[in-house]
Amino acid sequence: MPCRSPRNPSVCVRSAVRKCALTVVSVLVSFYLKKELGGCVLHGRAAGSLHRRLSDGGDVPDAARGFLAAPRGRIRTLRSGMKQLPSAIVVGVKKGGTRALLVFLRVHPDARATGTEPHVFDRFYGNGLARYRDLMPKTLDCQITMEKTPSYFVTREAPARIYSMSRSTKLIVVVRDPVTRAILDYTQTLSKKPDIPSFENLTFKNRTTGLIDTSWSAIQFGIYAKHLDNWLQYFPMRQILFVSGERLISDPAGELGRVQDFLGLKRIITDKHFYFNQTKGFPCLKKAEGSSKPHCLGKTKGRTHHNIDPEVVQRFRDFYRPFNIKFYQMTGMIFGWDD
Numbered sequence: 001m002p003c004r005s006p007r008n009p010s011v012c013v014r015s016a017v018r019k020c021a022l023t024v025v026s027v028l029v030s031f032y033l034k035k036e037l038g039g040c041v042l043h044g045r046a047a048g049s050l051h052r053r054l055s056d057g058g059d060v061p062d063a064a065r066g067f068l069a070a071p072r073g074r075i076r077t078l079r080s081g082m083k084q085l086p087s088a089i090v091v092g093v094k095k096g097g098t099r100a101l102l103v104f105l106r107v108h109p110d111a112r113a114t115g116t117e118p119h120v121f122d123r124f125y126g127n128g129l130a131r132y133r134d135l136m137p138k139t140l141d142c143q144i145t146m147e148k149t150p151s152y153f154v155t156r157e158a159p160a161r162i163y164s165m166s167r168s169t170k171l172i173v174v175v176r177d178p179v180t181r182a183i184l185d186y187t188q189t190l191s192k193k194p195d196i197p198s199f200e201n202l203t204f205k206n207r208t209t210g211l212i213d214t215s216w217s218a219i220q221f222g223i224y225a226k227h228l229d230n231w232l233q234y235f236p237m238r239q240i241l242f243v244s245g246e247r248l249i250s251d252p253a254g255e256l257g258r259v260q261d262f263l264g265l266k267r268i269i270t271d272k273h274f275y276f277n278q279t280k281g282f283p284c285l286k287k288a289e290g291s292s293k294p295h296c297l298g299k300t301k302g303r304t305h306h307n308i309d310p311e312v313v314q315r316f317r318d319f320y321r322p323f324n325i326k327f328y329q330m331t332g333m334i335f336g337w338d339d
């Protein structure tokens with residue numbers, strides 16, 4: 001920048017030194033905040049204005065000043081965080097791709113989630129919310145706490161229980177073609193109990209008439225419209241995000257973009273984070289959370305499907321069609337399962 005007072009060069013030198021010092025302070029403050037906040041993203045405007053004010057010769061903003069002046073104990077809490085009840089829950093569906101969603105989302109510095117499924121709103125409700133909170137990872141004020149338990153979506157009591165914990169809980173449902181979902185569900189059960197009857201035997205009450213046994217849980221779980229109805233008694237549609245399990249495989253970054261928007265997170269996870277692993281047959285992360293190595297989901301995710309008689313599959317499709325159409329109407333989204 002040219003010197004505006006050539007007759008008094010010391011003014012120019014002072015101004016240049018001041019600018020330089022402010023830039024250094026600005027860099028140090030943002031480095032310090034990032035380190036202390038454990039990776040919280042200073043969202044666009046806040047970060048931008050801090051940098052601008054400092055490099056324009058302004059003061060350090062109150063929040064940053066307050067933070068810098070915080071006593072050691074407070075800083076320690078800020079750094080390690082506190083356990084909080086989740087503000088967002090992946091409530092379903094079983095075999096929809098819920099693990100993939102959570103593993104991908106955990107790449108985001110402002111999202112923290114439990115590794116295992118807590119099952120509090122279906123199996124362990126009696127243990128109370130304090131125990132539930134204990135299961136959560138520590139989070140900072142700027143981070144959201146999450147968990148996933150896909151069986152909640154089909155649990156009658158789950159919506160009322162989650163509502164009574166917090167009516168503002170954000171809900172995410174990863175849905176997948178109910179026919180594929182049922183086959184994956186069966187494949188998983190078969191891997192644990194090889195003696196169960198064949199898929200075809202479990203599907204039909206009467207194979208000759210083609211009457212489907214709707215009491216079989218693998219079939220029940222896929223009637224999404226019915227289960228959604230139960231959630232809508234407590235939560236408005238705007239509080240529920242439906243993620244396409246199919247698109248989570250074909251375009252993970254696209255679905256993760258929608259999820260980040262829904263959760264109010266900055267869009268940090270993009271297609272740069274993924275690659276398609278030919279051997280696995282699924283998208284994987286170029287770098288896992290807290291690691292620099294590529295990461296695919298484990299062996300139990302992305303199994304080879306059990307082969308089902310195409311006639312049975314067709315009968316299944318016919319059975320689900322009206323329920324799928326109802327579900328498309330309720331969500332205002334067409335998932336394309338009946339094409």
Ligand SMILES: Nc1ncnc2c1ncn2[C@@H]1O[C@H](COP(=O)(O)OS(=O)(=O)O)[C@@H](OP(=O)(O)O)[C@H]1O
Pocket residue numbers: 093094095096097098099100150184185187188248249282283284296297300301302303304
């Ligand atoms: N990236 C990636 N890697 C591996 N697997 C993927 C991925 N994205 C979606 N999927 C599909 O997710 C299916 C498992 O879904 P869930 O995690 O919801 O299963 S569970 O309900 O928690 O058991 C899983 O099916 P299974 O292999 O039968 O478990 C996959 O079909």
